[in-house]
Amino acid sequence: MFRPLFATVLLLISTATFAQTVTVYSYRQPFLIEPMLERFTEETGIQTQVVFAQTGLEERLKREGRLSPADLVLTTDISRLATLVEMGLSQPVESEVLTRNIPSQYRSPDNQWFALTLRARTVYTPKDRLGPVALSYEDLAKPEFAGKICMRSGKNAYNVALIASMIAHHGEAEAKTWLEGVKANLARKPQGNDRAQIKAVAEGVCDYAIGNSYYYGAMLKDPKQRPVAEQVVINFPNQGDRGAHINVSGAVVAKHAKNLEGAKALLEFLTQPEAQSVYAELNAEYPVNPAVAPSEMVASWGAFKADELPVYQLSVYHAAAMKLLDEVRFDL
Template sequence: MLNTKVARGLLLGAAALGALAGSVASASAQGVVNVYTNREPGLYSATLDEFTKATGIKVNAIFSEQGLAERIKAEGENSPADVLITVDIGRIQEALDLGIAQPVRSEAVAAAVPAHLRHPEGLWTALSMRARAVYASKERVKDTAITYEGLADPKWKGKICTRSFQHQYNIALVAAMIVKHGEAKTEEWLKGVKANLAKKPSGGDRDVAKDILAGVCDIGLGNTYYVGLMTNGTNPDQKKWAEAINVILPTFENGGTHVNVSGIVLAKNAPNRDNAVKLIEYMTSPEAQRVFADVNYEYPVRAGIAINPLVKSFGELKMENMSLAEVAKNRAKASALVDKVGFDR
């Protein structure tokens, strides 16, 4: 993680942004861009600082885990927000559903980010990726390749752990399964995975690794970056959880690995639109993409960027080239199917 001084500086920027909310004139000042983000400040502070050094544009940032898209909606034409940085295709879609985004037409972004990781009309672009992986016991699982469809195989009966399937990470996976196979086959798949659960879904992705170490289950679903956070964090217990698992990059049958993204949206009423576009372009530049890859244990969306060595050790990411915009459209259906089969009960 980045040093506390930098993170504190970003939070002080949040205080400044609060003051901006009461003054459209202040928000419209030259040389400023106002960022709303629900990603932890430490994940972006170094990148935003480098952007200021490169452009002279000051970044004011406000962090909150929840409610920022709704806040921008409520602020309306007087919102000081220039961009929203958020995580998960579901939250990105929520911003679009609230009508708070405007399109970005940028040759630099189009050249840096593959089309399936951008909105077809330019309403959002991905900044970084994480794979929805399988955590597998080093002691008890000899498999080195698993498909998502294979999680419903009875061979795993009583051996799978997962967080709630209504959580945004799993909803995105189910939505991708609908895009790939349709609702009927996805429902059957959910029933099969549910039949293989070792326990009722609970906790988070790190808890899956914890349960595997404890022998509660043999495999489970988890995002790739959590392994980096556990391995190189300060919690000795989490280091042990990470040491107990291998990371397998599953694929769809005859396809690739499902990825989710962090993304950026240009606010509909951005008072500093030109500066905001410059920030979006910078966030997809090689300099910024290297930070996402090395510091955040994520996959860069731009080709040719070195991946963190730990993440690289998971094997080559053969990404499913599925439009995430299509995944987003199927989230409601995915949620309904999860409830229909009683997955979390």
């Protein structure tokens, strides 16, 4: 007769302990996330347990189903955020803190996902050969840019989002014409990552390269890569009209979160000034919270006008962007 009582006590202890732990699945690197999680625990007493991965978290969550221990999922790029929602792996969160800290264009209309950082899709030019330039994404398809452009695979998530923004602003037909023009102007077959594009500009392979702003910051902070990064200039396109294209990193609360309140508390914490400043300093990203300034290094690149297109629209046009890439055989 003592065994059921003993089991009940163990269950209560286990449940109380578990309720003080938030399990995080993360595509974001440990060096960036761990300092903020440590501070979160210091302030709230809530422990965190993190599963870091480079790929496969969506499939893991789907496979685990209701048995998944995940409470919060941290990821990069709007396409991954949208995929989590489309796969039924998220749940909505109502929070005055999140509404106050995150501008409306950087969270989903149904509160299924929330941006935590911003990154601009910029154009790099050689400091000595060209210096700073005023240009638009549309300019990159003009004949005078022939043989002068470098970029990674068109099907990389960051480029797909940029193409989706072109569809949102110009329609599918015009976006296709633009994409054909950019392909015709490439100095080489699409290859490498964003850092490789910066290196290509420094080495004279091309005069213009498309890349995310925070990669430039990461290279400047790396003693081995700084000499390369210092040979290029970062330019924010479309400053005369709609502004530079913006993508995000962000988070969702897992569909089967066991510690819903803890996950919500952590998500809110990540949008507060302290955590936003960590994002800004460690990874050269732009804070999503408009009350928080970028790091000194990032601020030195200058203020710029950002495209105010609601980021969720990039996921709306994702499939159309992929279709255009296939139609123009961009990577071939």
